[in-house]
Amino acid sequence: MKHPYLTDDHEIFRKSLRKFLEKEAYPFYEKWEEERMIPRSFWTKMGEQGYLCPDIDEQYGGSEVDWGFAVVINEELERVGSGLVGVGLHNDIVVPYITAYGTDEQKKRWLPKCTTGEMITAIAMTEPGTGSDLANIQTNAILDGDHYILNGQKTFITNGIQSDLIVVACKTDPKANPKHKGVSLLVVERDTPGFSRGRKLNKVGLHCQDTAELIFEDCRVPKENLLGEEGKGFLYLMEKLQQERLLVAIAAQTASEVMLKQTIEYVKSREAFGKPVSKFQNTQFKIVEMATEIEMGRAFLDQLIAEHIEGKDIVTKVSMAKWKLTDSARKIAAECMQLHGGYGYMEEYEIARRFRDIPVASIYAGTNEIMKTIIAKNLGL
Ligand SMILES: Cc1cc2nc3c(=O)[nH]c(=O)nc-3n(C[C@H](O)[C@H](O)[C@H](O)COP(=O)(O)OP(=O)(O)OC[C@H]3O[C@@H](n4cnc5c(N)ncnc54)[C@H](O)[C@@H]3O)c2cc1C
Numbered sequence: 001m002k003h004p005y006l007t008d009d010h011e012i013f014r015k016s017l018r019k020f021l022e023k024e025a026y027p028f029y030e031k032w033e034e035e036r037m038i039p040r041s042f043w044t045k046m047g048e049q050g051y052l053c054p055d056i057d058e059q060y061g062g063s064e065v066d067w068g069f070a071v072v073i074n075e076e077l078e079r080v081g082s083g084l085v086g087v088g089l090h091n092d093i094v095v096p097y098i099t100a101y102g103t104d105e106q107k108k109r110w111l112p113k114c115t116t117g118e119m120i121t122a123i124a125m126t127e128p129g130t131g132s133d134l135a136n137i138q139t140n141a142i143l144d145g146d147h148y149i150l151n152g153q154k155t156f157i158t159n160g161i162q163s164d165l166i167v168v169a170c171k172t173d174p175k176a177n178p179k180h181k182g183v184s185l186l187v188v189e190r191d192t193p194g195f196s197r198g199r200k201l202n203k204v205g206l207h208c209q210d211t212a213e214l215i216f217e218d219c220r221v222p223k224e225n226l227l228g229e230e231g232k233g234f235l236y237l238m239e240k241l242q243q244e245r246l247l248v249a250i251a252a253q254t255a256s257e258v259m260l261k262q263t264i265e266y267v268k269s270r271e272a273f274g275k276p277v278s279k280f281q282n283t284q285f286k287i288v289e290m291a292t293e294i295e296m297g298r299a300f301l302d303q304l305i306a307e308h309i310e311g312k313d314i315v316t317k318v319s320m321a322k323w324k325l326t327d328s329a330r331k332i333a334a335e336c337m338q339l340h341g342g343y344g345y346m347e348e349y350e351i352a353r354r355f356r357d358i359p360v361a362s363i364y365a366g367t368n369e370i371m372k373t374i375i376a377k378n379l380g381l
Helices: 008-024 026-035 040-048 068-080 082-101 104-116 233-269 281-309 315-339 341-345 350-362 368-378
Strands: 121-124 140-144 147-158 165-171 183-189 195-200 211-222
Touching: 008 026, 008 040, 008 068, 026 082, 040 104, 068 082, 068 233, 068 281, 082 104, 082 121, 082 147, 082 165, 082 183, 082 233, 082 350, 121 147, 140 165, 147 165, 147 183, 147 195, 165 211, 165 233, 183 211, 183 233, 233 281, 233 315, 233 350, 281 315, 315 341, 315 350, 315 368, 341 350
Parallel strands: 121 165
Antiparallel strands: 140 147, 147 211, 165 183, 195 211
16 A cells, blocks of 8 residues: 555655665675674665665755655665664654754754764663653763763663764753753763763664663763753653654554565465465464554554654654554564464574564653553543
């Protein structure tokens, strides 16, 4: 089915991106998983082809295209594997903070390199002691002359090891009441004194995705690296979370579609008791149930993408899509693995990797429980 917000231009773009990924990503993905890292050369190749931040202004290196192109990029990356999530995070989560709240000087300094892949970005909100309760972060930045002195620790940071530019959520006013009014966003550059990286974290899935701890010890961040205004960081984060959660929903939906397609192919080719497994009624009912769930998910998601592109505030509906589609994907991964029998548990079948990768989508970008608290509040409960 053709997505209603996509034109022929998007489909031409999709074809060339898929061709690019067939050459530059699919054949290496398993190796990247073993090495627990995507090489920087993949980023720069993406940049050369215009696949990094294509929506930003031409003067900063972008192509000023609509967000439908971002949807195509994220879907095609997810089709390769969920471990490429860091590219989407760079394009559509971190860089948008700079384009929305950065000064012209900051944009000129950073954005062109973000489009070429010379600069990989990350966003650091979560700390060892707090994730969901963002207003309670302890990392603080105190102004001292022309610098902020940043102290604290972050964890679970996507692109943590490779990042050159990190948007760090911190307290510039640790005593602010209410707490969230003390939160600001500081941009920390790779070689800033006092900044170091901790462990590269060993995860259940997303093996090629780099996830790490970041440490700031009397880290001297130039005053001009403040993003937007002091004390408005929490507000900025809330404003951008709609897009972040929509991206997670897009990835989950794409993963479900991929898993179903692979499973249909498998059950048609595998025989038991003298006939294809696809001919058992249980298999058919499971497949039908998943196909129905996926079809409904796609219809809802497409509507939300179209509304997001129109600039509508759809926080409640995006929170619904985020929890529901990631929850569905997790259940679909388990059903698809079951229908593969023993082979589903073997690494040579992609369903095994998908099964490991998908549960995190219910956890990051705000847990599914937090999505439900947002929806409940917005329903007036
Ligand atoms: C692979 C991966 C990549 C990540 N990438 C990033 C990144 O790039 N940048 C970043 O800043 N963070 C990142 N995160 C962190 C992620 O956003 C947090 O893990 C998530 O927000 C949950 O926070 P927490 O782990 O501290 O869990 P907690 O907040 O401690 O939650 C524990 C449990 O309690 C539940 N809970 C908490 N509060 C409530 C409530 N009010 N009502 C009901 N239930 C509640 C949660 O839903 C969860 O089930 C990443 C995490 C992972 C696993």
